[in-house]
Amino acid sequence: MDEYFFQCPYCWQQISMLVDLSQSNQNYIEDCEICCNPIQITVAIEQQNILSFVAKSMS
Numbered sequence: 001m002d003e004y005f006f007q008c009p010y011c012w013q014q015i016s017m018l019v020d021l022s023q024s025n026q027n028y029i030e031d032c033e034i035c036c037n038p039i040q041i042t043v044a045i046e047q048q049n050i051l052s053f054v055a056k057s058m059s
């Protein structure tokens with residue numbers, strides 16, 4: 001697991017989340033810990049490194 005920091009697409013606060021580096025491609029919904037809005041997260045991982053991390057609003 002690796003902690004990744006990014007900006008919430010709703011409130012623009014920096015938040016962090018744990019990323020499971022053993023999975024190659026991940027797509028899930030995570031609620032912002034500050035404004036509680038649902039964020040769509042898309043992560044691409046190759047050889048335990050995060051290639052891309054995209055956080056989008058659901059609306």
Ligand SMILES: [Zn+2]
Binds near residue numbers: 009012013035036037
């Ligand atoms: Zn937020």
